[in-house]
Amino acid sequence: MSAEGEELAGWARMLADGTRATVCLALLDGRAWTATELAKLAKVSRPTISEHLNLLVGGGLLTEVRQGRHRYVKLAGPDTAELIEGLAALAPRRTEVANSLSAVSKRDAFARARTCYDHLAGKLGVALADAMTERGLIDWSDGIALTPEGQAWLENLGVKVEVRRGRPAVRSCLDVTERRPHLAGAVGAALCSHALQQGWVSHIPGGRALKVNGAVQAFGLSSGV
Amino acid sequence: MSAEGEELAGWARMLADGTRATVCLALLDGRAWTATELAKLAKVSRPTISEHLNLLVGGGLLTEVRQGRHRYVKLAGPDTAELIEGLAALAPRRTEVANSLSAVSKRDAFARARTCYDHLAGKLGVALADAMTERGLIDWSDGIALTPEGQAWLENLGVKVEVRRGRPAVRSCLDVTERRPHLAGAVGAALCSHALQQGWVSHIPGGRALKVNGAVQAFGLSSGV
DNA sequence: CGGACGATTCGGCGGTCGCCTAACTGACGC
DNA sequence: GCGTCAGTTAGGCGACCGCCGAATCGTCCG
Secondary structure (H helix, E strand, C coil): CCHHHHHHHHHHHHHCCHHHHHHHHHHHHCCCEEHHHHHHHHCCCHHHHHHHHHHHHHCCCEEEEEECCEEEEEECCHHHHHHHHHHHHHCCCCCCCCCCHHHHHHHHHHHHCEEECCEEEHHHHHHHHHHHHHCCCEECCCCCEECHHHHHHHHHHCCCCCCCCCCCCCEEEECCCCCCEEEEHHHHHHHHHHHHHCCCEEECCCCCEEEECCCCCCCCCCCCC | CCHHHHHHHHHHHHHCCHHHHHHHHHHHHCCCEEHHHHHHHHCCCHHHHHHHHHHHHHCCCEEEEEECCEEEEEECCHHHHHHHHHHHHHCCCCCCCCCCHHHHHHHHHHHHCEEECCEEEHHHHHHHHHHHHHCCCEECCCCCEECHHHHHHHHHHCCCCCCCCCCCCCEEEECCCCCCEEEEHHHHHHHHHHHHHHCCEEECCCCCEEEECCCCCCCCCCCCC
């Protein structure tokens, strides 16, 4: 049992509990949650969630902001989000059975459009990536890359991409419901926040699902969704 | 505690033990190991390693081949290798103190050149990536991509890149010792196996370290290492 | 001030998990 | 056939871990 192994195991251990994993998946929406919200979501007591959050924050997977009597936690950054996505994508495909009307509509909304940490996913996200590919804005021939046309399109749209060291401009992310790639990375994040800002999509309370108001059409791309 | 959370936790749990993590890190060399070799490496008994391997194979992280009285295991594929790399790269930087002469030379060899699953890493890997960048063979402006010059260079060198669905041609991988990216993906793997085949580098028994015989010069790139 | 509320600390219970030794199975080779 | 060697099964021990209820701390607000 090597020192490196012990370190790796330490990181994995943070996600190796059902409650903590549930918390991290919820946090994939990119927002900050309070401890009580997470306790309710994960169906455990407040003391229990408190300990889990201590562990996750202490381990560097989450960061926290204390405001008055509230404790807000969120994922530490894009890299940790990608890690969780990566692990979740590897997991065997779940074949969940929706057993009520509300569950069905909830699942459908989730499949139609949602956020994936800080970018767009679901049918919407995949359709957007497809439309961009068709228009020659992104190029998949060697990995994935933004073309000069893509850069011009972004500028024209008024989307400001926040370039941060160590984060690729474009990255493909396997869509959990569609099983096909959608657009992540700095450009994916910029497009998502732009769409939210412009009101093209909006959060449906209580989850990662999004309400769609035009969306792909609003981006000036012809493909329907 | 959601069903998705339980699934994610299940995967993480496989790496959440020091012994299993050590095994997976060793398997990052891309080769197949026997159970007894791994038991010795991880400093546990054979029955113990046997159970761990059952768990890892059953979970789909490893695959096994039975030959006579031997059980060979290796990582299931590039995606699982990338996952482990990703987690390991996130781990806090270790500041290991080498406390013997042999440990020092071992560490130095490891830092100089080694394999990272199926591609080249260490000073050599980073230098190769740098040289390729300088020569315009790969382009980093948007993520990472192989340029037309790069494709021509590979053909000229006689390197056959095995294209497999779902695996990017080029991928950057953060070097653990250098803290700078080196080249992974299908091209990275092809270059590594080519170099081994041509005898430009060779395995030093007992680890992932490589003996260098020319290397970057052999690739026809001017930059020294 | 005093009640309400979010969050934390403490103590303890119960289940899981990693490890070992001892004994067994099955393949190899003289 | 008979040691030898790789790997497995069985049983049991001890540590760790996730969980909770009860009590406490600190902030907010009427």
